[in-house]
Amino acid sequence: MANLNMADALNLALMQEMEKDGDVIVFGEDVGVDGGVFRITDGLLDRFGERRVIDTPVAETAIAGFAIGMAAYGLKPVGEMQFTGFSYQGFHQMESHAARLRWRSRGRYPISMVLRMPYGAGVHALEHHSESREVYYAHTPGLKMVIPSTPRNARALLVSAIRDPDPVIFFEPKAIYRAFREEVPEEEETLPIGQSRTARQGSDLTMISYGAMLHRTLEAAERLADEDGAEAEVIDLLSLSPLDHERFTQSARNTGRVVIVHEAHRSYGPAGEIMARLIEESFYYLEAPIRRVTGFDTIVPMFAREQDYLPDVERILEATRAAMND
Amino acid sequence: MANLNMADALNLALMQEMEKDGDVIVFGEDVGVDGGVFRITDGLLDRFGERRVIDTPVAETAIAGFAIGMAAYGLKPVGEMQFTGFSYQGFHQMESHAARLRWRSRGRYPISMVLRMPYGAGVHALEHHSESREVYYAHTPGLKMVIPSTPRNARALLVSAIRDPDPVIFFEPKAIYRAFREEVPEEEETLPIGQSRTARQGSDLTMISYGAMLHRTLEAAERLADEDGAEAEVIDLLSLSPLDHERFTQSARNTGRVVIVHEAHRSYGPAGEIMARLIEESFYYLEAPIRRVTGFDTIVPMFAREQDYLPDVERILEATRAAMND
């Protein structure tokens, strides 16, 4: 057991998987000598050498394609996009090939690869460094897409992603890379991809979130309990595709009230799909309109106002109270 | 008045706008000498010459960027992506710059441009030629995105898109390029972007669709009237972003029952957003769960089975009846 922040926990996952499996290869811009701009790959080069920890030229299409080719060959590539905002340069590779080669070859070429990338606002970064566009990937059949929320589940999810036989887009909530620590067991842990978890139990209301926003959601839930005496159940999705709707639709059936929180833009954002599943599975149990608290349909403002863009505890609480009072 | 199919109507829009405004420039792969692989730009080169109708190398990033630069300069570029399935190669240009340059420069560089591209299944095409991924664009703040459904509204929408001060992604439902004709006035017509229309009136049920699927939806509505005696109101969205929810949420308030039809994949597809708006605006009027009839969350199969992928009238009708009977 070590008390780790998420950055260290991700590093631990990479270290251990590379140790264990010689086919795991890590690459991307500045992941080697520099250890990654967020230091997630720190120490890997020293330990595993240049053949397995590869600093690449600045070329996201090639990084994605490199991963796809290695995976087709049977290796287990773990590529890094420096930020989600630059992953679109390689998006067509993911859409056209990572997602399709297994299908196109009728099973001959499974693409077991991971593409890691930090997402989200809140670290005072430059333009393009703060987006939360998980929908681009989650809407793409053939890909899987996950987003951890704590050091421990980040580590376990990354291990599972690397071992997964399918291509996994791994969004890392950079705002909480170093925000808090958690006990992470030394021995290996995995977390099935496509499975959500209950982060807080309650029976008055269901709150659904993931990634960095989960923590604001939890905070709002605590305040709701303290100030209003209502207990919210908080579901942490962990995986956006496949989306595990069982847990949250079940919870909604119990509570009849739902608030969804994400920092992605509102229109065509993840909440839409979650609401659709709720309607399909729990419509008759709903006692109030489902609320969504989201990033606005604006470009993420530069950092002086990024907190104005992001859902904050107040906004979440407001929506929650509205849902409770309907 | 001429009786035109959609391909001709789009051609007419381009002809007339180019005639009228010397700043309108058309370019893309094979749009010149060849007149476009679907002949939408036929005759433009002869009429307007090489400076205004430009055959480009095979390079979608450059095509998108070319448009952005021309627009920044003050021209009115109309670029073509040969198929939506190859537009992802240039997606980062649209996301990073088309959508943001006005914003980034605080108004100095409005990007008034159109990117046309045929989308959707149903023409027996090869892999990558049948997708319907409007969400990628509709979820991107700073872009607008429209999809016409008939020759006449296609022509009017394209004229409006060209004149629009913002970047417009113009999806063309290639399955109905030549499926039917409609009277299209010779004199100019426009259609405000961000405004849906009622394609059929009714008060028992609301059906929401757009593009090629609108016609299957209308067919299902007719059958419902004939066979069940129920009258569906059919809303043709026309514009996915901005999404005009006024009309359909109003209709849902009247009918209490809603079916949404699109060929895009189900998960994180456009129906999610439509359902979200319905919940936000019309929740208490809903008498039955909203249904969505969509393409599956599979890769669009090769053409022998593309019709199995697509929503068909039967599937739409089934959902419609389920909604009526709930």
Add this chain to the structure above:
Amino acid sequence: MPRKQVRLEHSVEYLSVMDKRGRVDEKLAPKIDNERLLEMHRTMLLSRRLDEQMLILQRQGRIGTFAPAIGQEGCQVGAMAALSRRDWFVPAFRETSAMLWRGFEPTNLLLYNAGYNEGGAIPEDSHDLPIAIPVASQLPYAVGLAYGTDYRDTDEIVITFFGDGATSEGDFHEAMNFASVFKTPIVFLCQNNHWAISMPRRRQSESKTLAQKALAYGMPALQIDGNDVFAVYAAVEEAAERARAGKGPMMIEAITYRMSVHTTADDPGKYRDEEEVEKWQEWDPILRLQKYLKAKKHLTDQQIDELEEEIAKQVNEAWEKADKQMQELDDPSVIFDHLYEQLPEYLKAQRQAFEQRLKHGG
């Protein structure tokens, strides 16, 4: 001007071995034994006849859009014949001749072109990648594959095909750079067939040769007569040897010609003169090889006739078999196959609903 000239490390050479009439410069000719040469010839002819048959089938509406390889058979077969079966073949979308050489079943090709995903199946032990339709998009993963062969310390190398149009895509650029930076064992074979749909080569790029694009990556390159099987074989053999020896990638620009339509959805009458096509008929790679084989007495006219008959039969049988298979392939729920190793729950539900409807004659 007294500026200093920078000495570059590479230059571009042009290689041709066989002339228009099938006469070979023995000093430059690669060693290919007769049997193999005849096998190459047969594959080229099979490819031609299959394409011709498919053009007919397409007009009859029995198969869909496809991209004929007509005119490029020598380039493709010459290249693949210079490699081992364990080498990796990464095609674009016009590599029918190369696919046939590698043992791809005409029946499967027909199925694929008739719109059945099953036709795209790749056998488990094969080292062939599937058709890649987005122009140049196969190049980045071809490089990843080559990294793999090297990482595992095999002596396998990779060959990847692309067109003149593909050289304009960013994917080409990034892949070439990665290949040279990481010294991956890969041969970049550009089939410059003079056209990218309606765009002629000369308007695709201002560079005098496409081969010289390799200089941007410090990568050696060769321009060759791509309708000359011997030149192609020799060039690919040389590039493969380099790659196998750990010397990294090489680019080959094979000058060839797309003698038919871009795809069956295309009408070249809109953009090119018949005369140009006729001129290239004289450089037909099959005829040239036949001239050579006949002059060398490896092949007689009568043998060619017999071969033609045999191939006609083979093509017919392949179609019959494909046609029959299509009748049998009646379960549309295969659209849910091979998306993931295991179908996730939500997709299982979609599949079930779909099957339910099928059962009830939906």
Add this chain to the structure above:
Amino acid sequence: MPRKQVRLEHSVEYLSVMDKRGRVDEKLAPKIDNERLLEMHRTMLLSRRLDEQMLILQRQGRIGTFAPAIGQEGCQVGAMAALSRRDWFVPAFRETSAMLWRGFEPTNLLLYNAGYNEGGAIPEDSHDLPIAIPVASQLPYAVGLAYGTDYRDTDEIVITFFGDGATSEGDFHEAMNFASVFKTPIVFLCQNNHWAISMPRRRQSESKTLAQKALAYGMPALQIDGNDVFAVYAAVEEAAERARAGKGPMMIEAITYRMSVHTTADDPGKYRDEEEVEKWQEWDPILRLQKYLKAKKHLTDQQIDELEEEIAKQVNEAWEKADKQMQELDDPSVIFDHLYEQLPEYLKAQRQAFEQRLKHGG
């Protein structure tokens, strides 16, 4: 081997005008009048001091991440000084010196770096594009802009800046090709500052020069000493003349050095030796220009001291002004500004809800 050598049209030359000690080869030197030269010097110095001040402000947490131009002032100012104000300037993200030359307000730069969108505002009549952060992504639109200047038959040309790392991106490739195919009036100025974050130039590409990448597009190219304002000025002047004369684009590889951090989020200690940096100090473009100016008696040490004082004051005042503006910029609902010409209804609703909450102290 008796292969035919293909003659390529272009080669790469290297140009330097001023040596390390500030001595200029008069035969090669561009004509720049003294006043302009002193103005160039001043801008370079202002850029340096502003960057230094921003490094301090960043460490104090008063502004955010930014990319210092330290070491590249000569390259940027030399280039922009060779152009007219009506020419178009398309920067990447490290062009502070060039921006200052073009009249960009230090206050705005500080605002921008403090995370205020307002700092990115571009004046209506300006021909400057905003900062572009995605590497190489400015190049495609720079070419579109150049097409525009040509289409409207102006004599404006475009200059665009990018780094050594940017040459690996597909965007670079596609933009270069479009520029040459359409003969657009544009100068591609590559600031090879030896590093792309932690990636040294030599590992970014196997090509001996970056300039030779232009050969892939049949585009002329020049490699120059990028810390030599005279060489830069001469090269850009030449390229601009070509472009203005309708002869199309040219690429310039300016060899320079990133003397500071990549950005303030970066720690070069992880990946490069201090010695390398020290070596490059001797090539500091500002010191070299000062040596020249002093030798020519255009500038004295005392004048430099005075200038330094004046600049220090200017930088301070800019910060004070920026700081004050930040206090005044208290309406966060500007996050809804400039997304579209008119805010669509759904966004108006979002804005209203947002403002409502602000009013209620939300």
